[in-house]
Amino acid sequence: MSRLHWIAASIVAVFAAAPAPARADDATLLSQAREIFKPLPKDVGMPDLPLTAPRVELGRMLFFDPRFTIDANISCATCHQPALYGTDGLAKAIGVQQRPHPRNSPTILNSALSIIHWRGDRESVEDQAIKALASPITNGLPDEKAVLDRLARIPGYAPVFKAAFPDDAASMTVQNMAKAIGAYERTLVTPSPFDAYLAGNVNALSPTARAGLEKFISTGCIACHEGTAMGGSMFRKFGVLEDYWKATGSQTIDKGRFDVTNNLDDLYVFRVPSLRNVAMTAPYFHDGSVMALPDAVRIMARVQLGVMLPDADTRVIVAFLESLTGELPPNFGTIPALPAGSVLPAK
Ligand code: HEC
Ligand code: HEC
Numbered sequence: 278m279s280r281l282h283w284i285a286a287s288i289v290a291v292f293a294a295a296p297a298p299a300r301a302d303d304a305t306l307l308s309q310a311r312e313i314f315k316p317l318p319k320d321v322g323m324p325d326l327p328l329t330a331p332r333v334e335l336g337r338m339l340f341f342d343p344r345f346t347i348d349a350n351i352s353c354a355t356c357h358q359p360a361l362y363g364t365d366g367l368a369k370a371i372g373v374q375q376r377p378h379p380r381n382s383p384t385i386l387n388s389a390l391s392i393i394h395w396r397g398d399r400e401s402v403e404d405q406a407i408k409a410l411a412s413p414i415t416n417g418l419p420d421e422k423a424v425l426d427r428l429a430r431i432p433g434y435a436p437v438f439k440a441a442f443p444d445d446a447a448s449m450t451v452q453n454m455a456k457a458i459g460a461y462e463r464t465l466v467t468p469s470p471f472d473a474y475l476a477g478n479v480n481a482l483s484p485t486a487r488a489g490l491e492k493f494i495s496t497g498c499i500a501c502h503e504g505t506a507m508g509g510s511m512f513r514k515f516g517v518l519e520d521y522w523k524a525t526g527s528q529t530i531d532k533g534r535f536d537v538t539n540n541l542d543d544l545y546v547f548r549v550p551s552l553r554n555v556a557m558t559a560p561y562f563h564d565g566s567v568m569a570l571p572d573a574v575r576i577m578a579r580v581q582l583g584v585m586l587p588d589a590d591t592r593v594i595v596a597f598l599e600s601l602t603g604e605l606p607p608n609f610g611t612i613p614a615l616p617a618g619s620v621l622p623a624k
Contacts, residue, residue, distance in 0.1 A: 303479050306491055313494065315505040316472040317553075317603075321389035321463040326403065328460050331440035336461025338437065338613050339454055344620045345410065345427050347373050347417030353409065353458070356382045359609050362557035362602075363388075363465070368565030372414035379531065381565035383550065384558050386609070389463045391509025392548040395563040398537045403459035410451060421451045428454075433616020467554060467603025474600070482600050489597025492590050497582045506551035507601065515547050515563070518583045524576045525566040533563070556599045571595050 322328045339345070343352040351373050356365045363384035365371075370378035380395050393399035399408065409415045410424055418424055428434055428449050435449065441457055442448040473481035482490065493499065502508040512534060515521040522530050534543035547563055560566070561573040571591050578586040586594075 336457035373417035407455035431618030469603035489593035
């Protein structure tokens with residue numbers, strides 16, 4: 278190598294190694310973002326609900342096992358599919374024996390961080406799981422006894438329950454099924470480029486996504502979509518300035534939380550959903566009435582904030598929302614081996 282070449286190569290190497298200098302407004306935006314949003318934790322564990330490996334693995338098996346529903350053909354994962362980022366891609370879910378569900382399946386990814394269900398009618402992921410196991414739409418079996426009877430027909434589950442709940446005299450209970458499923462769901466967090474950004478790596482977001490973050494803040498989306506989940510922390514009326522169904526074209530008008538509390542203040546009130554992985558979880562809103570993310574963003578600006586969002590702003594906000602797509606957790610991206618056993622009586 279000639280001396281001149283060597284100098285040139287060294288200069289290139291120095292520039293390649295040095296991080297792009299952060300501009301002053303990049304630093305301001307980052308510190309603003311850090312006040313509004315928080316990076317994802319490693320998991321959503323609770324002191325009284327330990328995420329031991331055997332418990333999480335049992336929950337994972339139960340989540341993917343269709344043998345606890347009436348025709349043994351639907352599992353939790355039917356409506357919360359890995360390939361669809363924990364959703365089913367339908368406007369509204371379809372349950373056992375084609376029974377229609379009135380609402381859209383939200384993703385289970387990061388769900389332990391959020392108010393549960395569109396109308397907030399569940400206390401926790403554990404409460405959600407035990408009720409899903411008893412629901413005529415998602416399960417169809419008549420009672421707990423019928424669920425336990427299914428468990429008893431699959432001999433391989435007994436040791437797995439024992440390992441997951443070693444202190445319980447009788448570990449095969451519906452309560453423990455729900456605890457195990459909840460433990461599993463509490464591990465399903467999806468760190469994204471935005472989390473790397475919040476950790477200080479400004480270049481983890483493209484300049485377009487950073488422009489979108491700035492618009493997301495300045496347009497006022499953060500009044501509701503904030504915190505670790507970018508939502509999930511409060512209830513708000515859908516349609517603050519205009520009836521939501523005029524913007525979404527919803528055919529059936531869901532009264533939201535009013536149907537849960539009977540309080541008129543809750544008419545058309547829903548939980549503010551988390552926006553993590555939102556680019557992967559179409560269709561949108563509680564009734565899946567809107568197919569495309571840019572439309573959902575425009576509708577939000579219009580009915581929640583009274584803003585007619587210019588196309589350029591919609592585009593950058595969508596780029597920002599895309600930066601909230603995380604990697605699928607490995608224990609969700611692959612389907613577990615299930616213990617053998619046939620649960621339906623021979624015809
Ligand atoms: C027929 C499809 C279907 C099946 C089967 C199903 N779910 Fe769901 N799931 C839904 C729908 C729809 C909702 C939203 C219900 C609502 O808001 O009223 C939901 C909500 C949830 C939520 C809350 C997510 C959030 O952000 O609010 C969790 C967690 C969840 N389901 C876990 C499970 C588990 C565990 C099972 C199996 C025991 C299961 N689901 C079975 C359709 C389904
Ligand atoms: C006043 C509170 C509020 C503000 C402000 C707000 N949102 Fe929302 N957002 C909600 C609520 C409530 C829902 C759920 C509506 C429903 O029932 O489907 C929602 C839903 C969404 C959804 C659909 C998520 C899904 O999984 O279906 C997106 C996307 C969204 N908001 C983005 C935005 C953007 C972008 C802004 C700013 C332009 C914004 N929101 C401003 C309260 C708000």
